[in-house]
Amino acid sequence: MSELRSGSNLEKVLKAGHFALTGECGPPKGANIEHLKEKGSHLVGKVDSVNVTDNQTAVVRMSSWAASLILMQMGLEPNFQMVCRDRNRLAMQSDILGVYSVGVRNMLCLSGDHQRFGNHPESKNVYDLDSMQLLSMVKTMRDDGKFLNGEDIDKNPKLFIGAACNPFAEPSAFRVRRLAKKIAAGADFVQTQCIYNMDRFREFMKQVVDMGLHERCYILAGLTPMKSVGMAKHMAKSVPGMDVPDSIIKRLEGAGKGKVAEEGIKITLEQIEEFKQMEGIAGVHLMAIEWEHRVPEIAERAGLLPRPKVE
Amino acid sequence: MIVGKQKPFEQIWDMVKAYGSILVFGCNTCVAVCHEGGNKEAQILGSLLRLKAKQEGVTIEIQDGGIERQCEHEYFKSVAEDIRKADAVLSMACGAGVQFLGEKFPEKTVLPALNTTFIGVVDAPGVFSERCMMCGDCILHLTGGICPIIRCSKSLMNGPCGGSNKGSCEINSEVPCAWQLIYDRLEGQGRLDLLDAQIPVKNWSHSRDGGPRKQVREDMKTGNETAAGKAA
Numbered sequence: 001m002s003e004l005r006s007g008s009n010l011e012k013v014l015k016a017g018h019f020a021l022t023g024e025c026g027p028p029k030g031a032n033i034e035h036l037k038e039k040g041s042h043l044v045g046k047v048d049s050v051n052v053t054d055n056q057t058a059v060v061r062m063s064s065w066a067a068s069l070i071l072m073q074m075g076l077e078p079n080f081q082m083v084c085r086d087r088n089r090l091a092m093q094s095d096i097l098g099v100y101s102v103g104v105r106n107m108l109c110l111s112g113d114h115q116r117f118g119n120h121p122e123s124k125n126v127y128d129l130d131s132m133q134l135l136s137m138v139k140t141m142r143d144d145g146k147f148l149n150g151e152d153i154d155k156n157p158k159l160f161i162g163a164a165c166n167p168f169a170e171p172s173a174f175r176v177r178r179l180a181k182k183i184a185a186g187a188d189f190v191q192t193q194c195i196y197n198m199d200r201f202r203e204f205m206k207q208v209v210d211m212g213l214h215e216r217c218y219i220l221a222g223l224t225p226m227k228s229v230g231m232a233k234h235m236a237k238s239v240p241g242m243d244v245p246d247s248i249i250k251r252l253e254g255a256g257k258g259k260v261a262e263e264g265i266k267i268t269l270e271q272i273e274e275f276k277q278m279e280g281i282a283g284v285h286l287m288a289i290e291w292e293h294r295v296p297e298i299a300e301r302a303g304l305l306p307r308p309k310v311e
Numbered sequence: 312m313i314v315g316k317q318k319p320f321e322q323i324w325d326m327v328k329a330y331g332s333i334l335v336f337g338c339n340t341c342v343a344v345c346h347e348g349g350n351k352e353a354q355i356l357g358s359l360l361r362l363k364a365k366q367e368g369v370t371i372e373i374q375d376g377g378i379e380r381q382c383e384h385e386y387f388k389s390v391a392e393d394i395r396k397a398d399a400v401l402s403m404a405c406g407a408g409v410q411f412l413g414e415k416f417p418e419k420t421v422l423p424a425l426n427t428t429f430i431g432v433v434d435a436p437g438v439f440s441e442r443c444m445m446c447g448d449c450i451l452h453l454t455g456g457i458c459p460i461i462r463c464s465k466s467l468m469n470g471p472c473g474g475s476n477k478g479s480c481e482i483n484s485e486v487p488c489a490w491q492l493i494y495d496r497l498e499g500q501g502r503l504d505l506l507d508a509q510i511p512v513k514n515w516s517h518s519r520d521g522g523p524r525k526q527v528r529e530d531m532k533t534g535n536e537t538a539a540g541k542a543a
Contacts, residue, residue, distance in 0.1 A: 084465070085465070089512070111465055111467060111472045111473075112465075113474075113481075114464050114465060114474070114481060114482045116464075116482045116483075117481075117482075125465065127465050127466040127467070128512075128513075128515065129512055130465070130466070130467040130468050130469055131467075131469075131472075132468070132469035132470070132509055133468070133469070133509070133511070133512045136509065136512075137512070148512060164473065165473075166473030169471065169472070169473045169474065169475050169476065170471070170475045170476060170477065170478070170488070170491060171471065171475070171490075171491055171494045171495075173494075174470060174471065174490075174494055174506065177470075177503075177506065177507060178469075178470045178471070180507070181469060181470065181506075181507060181509060184509070185469075185509055193473055240473070240474035240476060240481035241472075241473040241474050241475070241476065241481070
């Protein structure tokens, strides 16, 4: 990874070898800019980049590009998310050019949750491209200056390209191969699904390192602190692709009244300590869902502040 | 084969109740296999509608009948008179059959008794499931003979999403994950290497996205198209 591909802050931090910290901010379910700014304000200066979700869980929200722009104006660096569910290749390419033109430099390419989970389950889904093909398209636009149809682009969008990876989904034997495929398709960095089962994740990372994938791509470990026992049980039972071991639930239950959230944060901090040492991990992606105001404290206690400034 | 499902009876009744005479008209090929639209089902539906008309005190003359296939000219000859006599035909065919009947008898009101559901197979007696969405650009040779375009809920072409769970799709534990099936099949065949190559972006112009499709075998052409067929 010699010269900068996008010049984004996240890319510079990673390239300089710092342990990266990314956050997440879901756009509001309406045009409530103040709410978005309030959530974003907790993250300014505390993370290297903020993922801006794209109609997450298939619930309609303010568009990810608009929310990215608003957060950018506050001094945050967005990681613009795009899902394949809602756009065909024309809309995708035009939005990619659009976000780059207003200053977005990171983009995360995702399949997207099925609309069945969201608030418009009767909608038509698109899936003109899948996430692998989207990665490949963004890379071609950036590196070759070509649209998907081979036509020349008048000024390439220079984006730092991200992909997601769920080490806990099945078929488990295919997960590392799928990651390799995403890297081959164009992923510069990867953010994993929330990790709770450390045993399984260690095993996964061992395979990643054995294949040398960590040398071809920056891998950020995904974390979501548990706020309550109810949240842990919901994640364990109802969220697709999530692996929450019983030991985590028991530990939270054992924390005692009023201390569960603190225990959840402690678990996250212990994980961050391990990730700092883990071979192949370049940083963490902290998805503190509707808990953005706790991010500064978590980052501070994890020893991740101040964030590095790389020129 | 094409699989269909009868519309709810009340909906069918609402469609037909205003006509003086109707012909409940079966199609005895695909939709007979799934026991929804064959000539036998036409008889049964005809009886139910007569009963309903009697209960409601509505006078409708209800005939039933059927042919082998409502999507081909040759089967219609013997029934043209029955069709002409009725004010409306309640076709039990798939969407193609309903339309073809309408093209052949453009003065006639044609009503659909079925919702055409999918192209599928008979898993077991009474159990049917989808296999093909007619994308016009088959990739089954790359995916172990299992179609991810229709059997993956997201039509993913390059492996399972993060929601694949114990062999099931994230949308419903009753729905198998197509990519788990593909993985297992290819693993059994020692061909997992197929999954390492990226399947490129699909050319959807061969699917309905390219507009209504038509194909012609010049060597088989004899004329005798419907007016709608010629116009297409």
